[in-house]
Amino acid sequence: MLPADYIDLYCERTAPGFWNEPLNALSNLSFIVAALVALYLVRKRGKSGIAELVLIALAAAIGIGSFLFHTFANTWSELADVVPIWSFVAFYIIMVIYRATGENLFRTLRASAIAVGITAAIFWFSSDAVLTDIDAGPDPFNGSLQYLPAMVALLIATLLMHLRKHPARAYITLATATFAISLMFRTVDMALCFSVAFGTHFMWHLLNGLMIGFLLAALVLKMPPQGQAR
Template identity: 40%
Template sequence: MPGSWLTPIDSYCERLGPGFWAEPLNAATNAAFIAAAFYAFLLWRRAGARDWPSLWLIAVTFVVGTGSFLFHTFANRWSLLADVLPIAVFIYSYFLLAMRRYLSLGWAAATAATGLFLLFNLSFDRLWFSVLPGVTLNGSVGYIPAALALLAVGVACRLSQAKAAGLALLVAAGVFALSLYVRSIDEAVCAAMPAGTHFLWHMLNALVLGILMRAAIVHSSRKGPVFVQD
């Protein structure tokens, strides 16, 4: 493996050295994602075990926990990719599912909406820093589009027939906003909290993913597999 992929990354308050267990709380709390995936899998089985898009989300959530664990133990460039890529896969997969399952868009419209969300996400950093230069939120700016999407799609669902799903998305948006806050203050609280607050980001995000997966599974069981129908 090229040396550049092994370049150490020290981004969090808890890490004070290069050791594998230098972030014990940040590493251990990734078990929350595994627990969320297991919880959702049980719901999926009880709902009939035929909702393949939801099973995909469950699998991705398991990988999110695994990838984040790798990053907070190895803490280098290759493990960073193992951390961020599964998160991105979950975000765009869920957005597409929401367009189809909750808002009942056709494949073309749902794919186009997901593509527009992707473009917004990719351009958001430039927009943010053009308005608020130097305000990095401890690296959390890139997650703001996901929070805005939860809010916007949640409102759209509440205005449509998917009111229960919309409420779940709005609750998830509120939890995610709190999650972003604790992620953003990790470095700032080092003096008072040597372990930092990033571990709370994991626990709150696992709750967010659990809420979202439950909404997908429950909505499918009530309305049928609309994700695969036009």
């Protein structure tokens, strides 16, 4: 008898059990490493911003939440997985806009409203919910379309950074490329299950930890608070 709220979405999981997804669980250490590196960069810069510390904490929370989901594999741990992810995405976008507009609150609110509208439209056409669909297995995209808004946001940010020759453009470009590759690994996890017994989802974690590291480095090093040299 399976638990009523048991969730099995990935190739590596074959049965209920805390350590039934060891690679998927332990690969979440990449988010903790990214958070620690970003914290080091903030302290090396000499002045901590509360917004950056919140983002660093959210990056670590992504790793913890995803670890819980890939060990407990149930409804509450699924929420622990997705809430930090989308909280990081939303807060990071707002902070980038705020710093890019010279910390202009009105322009930040206006640009954020546009970003919310675009995101909502993409969700409408690509996914019914933010939560991973429990029936994602048969889906040819394996539930990865829910991350299309994040991919679009990164592509737009990369384009704008290059058009404006922004100092953070290299970091944002690396983050975008890394996310595209990681999304591919997430998508093919179930499709390659017969040939790769443990799946490829763990690569999604490893590369996303790297991607978040690039994003945090861009904010800390190239988009510091006003009054601090870039």
